Amino acid sequence: MHLPKPIPYLIKVVFFCLCLNYAQGQSVLIQQEQHRLPFIKDSIGQVNCLNRIGMLYHLKNADSCFYYGIKAKAIAMRLHYPKGKTDADNVIASALYLSGLYRESLDLFSKELLAYRQQADTANTAQALLNMATVYAEIGDSVKAKVLSRQAIQTGRRLKQDSIMSLVYANYCLVNAALPDDSVSYYLDRSRKVAARYKDERMLIAILQIKANNLLNKGRKQEALPLIKQSLSESRDDGLEYFEINSFGLYAAYYADKPDSVLSYYNRAYKLVQERGYVFMRVKVLKVILAYTEMSGNKDKIVGVHNLMETALTAENDKLKKFIGDYIKYNAIQDDNTLLGISNKSNKTKIWLLIAVCTVSILLILIVSRQYQISRHLNRKIVQQNNQMQKTLIDLEQSQEDNTRMMQIVAHDLRNPIGGITSVATIMLEDEDRSAEDRMMLELIKTSGQNSLELVSDLLQVHTRVENLKIEPVDLSLMLHYCVDLLRYKADAKGQYINLQTTPVILSVNREKMWRVVSNLIANAIKFSPSGASILVKLEEKEKHVIIAVEDHGIGIPVEIKDKIFDMFTEARRPGTAGEQPFGLGLAISKQIVEAHGGEIWFNSKRNNGTIFYVKLPIV
Incomplete structure (x- = not known):
């Protein structure tokens, strides 16, 4: 049984954060931002705060992440605040990614990338490229993931404030599995130096865990152990629960040959997942716990874990259904807003036209009269074209029916000659004086004839019914x-x-x-x-x-x-x-x-x- 490796997933999810550069626990930051929100009088400040809360929630609860994203976007659109709207799209796209809607998240990230480029926001452009690379890596398109990661590196190098480059270099190592060991060490070292310069505790811990994971994959467990211990200690000190959970996963990988130890560490990880509300990790952790509990043979514990898994899967499915429902409603609202905007624009145009009518009524009457004549002419042509299209459609349907009928007639007529060939081969096989080679060829003719008859039968039925298979x-x-x-x-x-x-x-x-x-x-x-x-x-x-x-x-x-x-x-x-x-x-x-x-x-x-x-x- 192979132990799942949680680190690539967790680190890539962390890369969606635009604002989590504080060495404080995620839960604490959420509480602080929620407490501060009602006291913000500036509407733009409210949008920024809502986006920060949404990004803080993206590792814990996709529903909350999505909620704060659409709330921030609604206010930003009302204020005509482009950056706030684009940041909100990033929050919404992160929620879509976390819920497994990868194509939808890519569509939104692509729009976000274009918007940041139009706003000349180089830092967030690099971040958007990084996000897209992460999604492509998740769906298995390593080529696009590597191309986008390289673009993120090239974009980030133009920055004076280059704190994001720590993130970019580390992500390049994760999405490029074929990278040589010396290149991995080079990029991780550059990532560490940038993170240390900006005192980015999250990235420093993330780099420790990436290095430890690479060492475990190469079987160099003793070298990995100090890194795992350090990452767990620093995660606890800084209140970074998701990195603490990941450290338990690394410990489990270290003790992979000791099922009891693996189970112990994953139980501790599950406890933290439950306490801190990391719902999207619940099923993944329970799968490992279930696998190792089944190895122990303890039926009571197995039943208990099965019950937890069933509850978690039900909750996850319910949340996904609700999320998809909310997303559909959100799209419907977006479409309605677009239509309302078009309608408002149209109404303004009509008002100006009405003013023009009052000012130049005589000219307008002439124009209307002329347009009426043209409209009648066009309507007649449209009716004629519709009638012609209807006739053509009927002819096409008739042609299709004739083709199908002819195909069936031809297939039907083939049955007799093929049947005759098969019958002659059968009769010739009854002659015992034939050589073994002749009998083999006659058997081939007979079998091929029988199979050809089956093919003809299928052709006769292909447009009429779904055959019932004899199993x-x-x-x-x-x-x-x-x-x-x-x-x-x-x-x-x-x-x-x-x-x-x-x-x-x-x-x-x-x-x-x-x-x-x-x-x-x-x-x-x-x-x-x-x-x-x-x-x-x-x-x-x-x-x-x-x-x-x-x-x-x-x-x-x-x-x-x-x-x-x-x-x-x-x-x-x-x-x-x-x-x-x-x-x-x-x-x-x-x-x-x-x-x-x-x-x-x-x-x-x-x-x-x-x-x-x-x-x-x-x-x-």
Whole structure:
């Protein structure tokens, strides 16, 4: 069992703070700002205070963070205070990020970045770049994360007051996992020097924890231990609860080979999470506690932790539902405000037009008369165009029906010749004097004819109904061997080699349909691979699902058609490496079959560097 590493998550979340540069506990700061708020008479000061409270809440409660952000934004918009509005967008985007709405937070951070650049606010521009890099790292886009982090470094270097660079350098190490050890040491050292110069206790502790985490990852536990002790001591002294929680996580990682110690430290972390209201960390900590409690075998404790986990998950889901509901209402209000602004602008225009009417009434009458004539002419043209579009739409629908009917007629007419081929092959197989090679080829003809009849049946049903699958236990390993043996002659004809790696797996599927999926993927690999290439067919059994992978080293799939290859009758068709003609049906039908089994089908591909198709089926 692998112990989760909380430090990258916690440090990156801390990077959203624009105002937390005081060496005081977060809870204390929230209370101080809330107490000060009613006494602020200056409206701009109120906006700034609301934004500070929102950012202080972002590590504890996304709902409160969001609430203070939208409240600050409403006042800032009323005051026409651009910086306050942009800072409020940063608070709202941080709440969205904390709630897992990454794309929405990126959209808002992008707008925030543009606004800070327009305001020539270099420090906050660097901060916005840093925030976006953090979100991209969270969703796994390391390329964009690294690019944005470098932009943040370049932007921050132009600052005279460069306190933010401590944050920027440390974050660059976190989002760039491939950074060499000497580069990591270099950037962390620069981060430490900046933090020390500005007496930024939060960043000094964060750097200690990043270094300790790196040492633990490299197995250098004894070097990491003093750093962990120091970070815990300083976190407690400064009242920085989230860093204290993170220190417990590092201690747990240090004692990873001692389950009781791990459990002890995570219990202490959970206690602090509960006491200080860090709701977004509750489930993550409980998952580790549950895993190690289950290792202990104590049923009563396991049940107790399960109950805590169930309560935490329910609360988290309720909060997320409420947050999303609030966000939807917020967007609706924003849309309404936009419409009201447009409406107000329109009303002002109408007033000026009315004044103009009173001043130059004769001229206006002529203009209105002329506009009326033009309007009638345009209306007639619009009606004509609408009628033409309606007729065209009806013709298109009729054409679609005719095409579908013709396709079904053609598919229906194919049944007789294919059935005849299959019947002749069956009769010829009854002749016992035939050689083994002839019998093998006749068996292939018979099997291919039967499968072709199944394909024709699917074509007849593709636009009419969702087929009911006949499920039965199937040995997938044996089925893959059969598929490979059946298609090996095609590979031999192109000098290709099929490498089959399987493990015994019995799964309840429709034998014929799943055979068609695998045969189609292998046939495609043969079709789009050059002569002499190797093809890998692999079957793996996971805990809750089975994965079938078919890998080739062929021409790959161009980016421009990647989103089209699973479409029925797709235009994304290409001939094979030996001129084989495609039909544009195989992958679409395969996708329908896999999804009807409750599975997934996808691929990874690089142009001229091969393709891997994956089929994931649940173990029922």
